[in-house]
Every structure is written in C-alpha cells, then in structure tokens.
Amino acid sequence: MTDLGPVAWPPVPIRTERLVLRESEGRDRAVFVELHASPEVHAYLGGPRPRDELERELPAVPERWPGSFVVELDGAMIGQILLRRAPGRLRPAAEGKVDLGYLFLPGAWGFGYAAEACEAALDWLDGFLPGEPVVLATQTANAASMRLAAKLGFTEVERFRAWDAEQWLGQRGGRPA
Numbered sequence: 001m002t003d004l005g006p007v008a009w010p011p012v013p014i015r016t017e018r019l020v021l022r023e024s025e026g027r028d029r030a031v032f033v034e035l036h037a038s039p040e041v042h043a044y045l046g047g048p049r050p051r052d053e054l055e056r057e058l059p060a061v062p063e064r065w066p067g068s069f070v071v072e073l074d075g076a077m078i079g080q081i082l083l084r085r086a087p088g089r090l091r092p093a094a095e096g097k098v099d100l101g102y103l104f105l106p107g108a109w110g111f112g113y114a115a116e117a118c119e120a121a122l123d124w125l126d127g128f129l130p131g132e133p134v135v136l137a138t139q140t141a142n143a144a145s146m147r148l149a150a151k152l153g154f155t156e157v158e159r160f161r162a163w164d165a166e167q168w169l170g171q172r173g174g175r176p177a
Contacts, residue, residue, distance in 0.1 A: 004083060004098065007128045009066040016120045019113060021069040021081060024061055028070050031077040031105070032062040040106045044142040046163055071104070071117045078113060079104035081121040086135055091169050093157050094135040098125065100152075101136075109144070115151050122152070122172070133173045140166045 010023035024032070035041055037051040063070075067083035082101035086094040100122070102114055125132060136154050138145040146168065154170030161167065 004067050004085065004125070004129070007066055007125075011069075011124065014069070014120050014124055016116050018073060019117055019120070020072040021117060021120055021124070022072060024064050024068065024070045026061050028077045029058060029060065029062055032058055032080070034105065035080065035103045038106065041103055044139040044145065044165075067098075069117070069121055071113065073108070073113065078108040079117065081117050083121055083125055083134075091137070091158065091160060093171075094137070094169060097171070098129070098132055098134045099136070100134050102148075114148055118148070118152055131173055133171055135169060135171050137167055137169045139163075140168045 011021075014021040033051060033054045036049045036054050039048050042048040063080065063082075069081040069083075070077050071079040071081060080103045082103075083098055084101075086097050086099035100118060102118060104114055108114075122134060125134070134154075135157070136149050136152075138149060140146065140159065149168070149170050152172060154172045157169045157171050159166055159168055
C-alpha cells in the first residue's frame, strides 16, 4: 500500500545542501536495476534480485508513485527514499503508519547522504501530515542503518525475528505503538 493520503504529487523537487529529491524519470532506470541487483545494497534486505529479471520487469520509468523519491547528487541518481503506509504483515505495531525506506548505491555510502535525504523527505511529509508517526525497520546487524535510525530520532518499539535475522522496529513522532 502506498497511499499517503492528501499529498501533492509529483512534488516540486526538494533541494538540500547537496542533494535533490525528485520523482523518478526514465534516465533513472539503470540505477534502479543496479540498486535492486546489488548484493551490497541488499545484504540486509533478503538478497538481490536477478539483474535479467529486473531488466525484463522494471517499467521504463520505475517506482513512480507518491512517496517514492529519487535522490540525486550532481545530476545523477545515487539512491531512493520511500515513504509508504506500512502493511500489517510487517508488524502489527507498524500497521497503517508511514514506513520510511531507503536504498543507496555503495559508492554513496559514508558521506551522510542518507541522513540528509531522509530528513528532507520526512520534512516534506510533515508539511502534508504534521505529527504523522513514521516507522522504520532494519536488521540489528546493519550497524549503519541502526546509526541512521538513531540520528533521525527513531526510538525502538520492538525487536523481532524475520528472514532468519533479528529485526528492529523504530518509530518517530506520534504516540509509541
């Protein structure tokens, strides 16, 4: 489910100090393939998808829906930010809340781009849905993602086991689940 409710889409591109968050375009397709086929990117996400499958299945303009932002640096896509309503199958504590997800190319790791982009996307969401609780799930073994969650102000709601690994669910804003 991606319904964020009354949000204007596509948004005017969001500019931060170094990045632009915008709707996807056809020129981004190759990077979407790379993101989803990368073993490094999907090390904590259940593993990569086969590149040939992605090439066949991805539309000419992938991930074009409200809440899916391309993250661009110097005119090139380096990642994606996702804001969507969390399905109940994730965790009952997350059901119906906005879920924050992010994927970045390995070459963009370690420069603070994810924090900068996530903050911008969360600020955008707050402009439409002030005080809306947002959840984030990650594997506890993903130290970088755990640091990012803390930096963004997410607090632990629960830990659970899924995909043969310990998972962490945090929430930002709203009343705790």
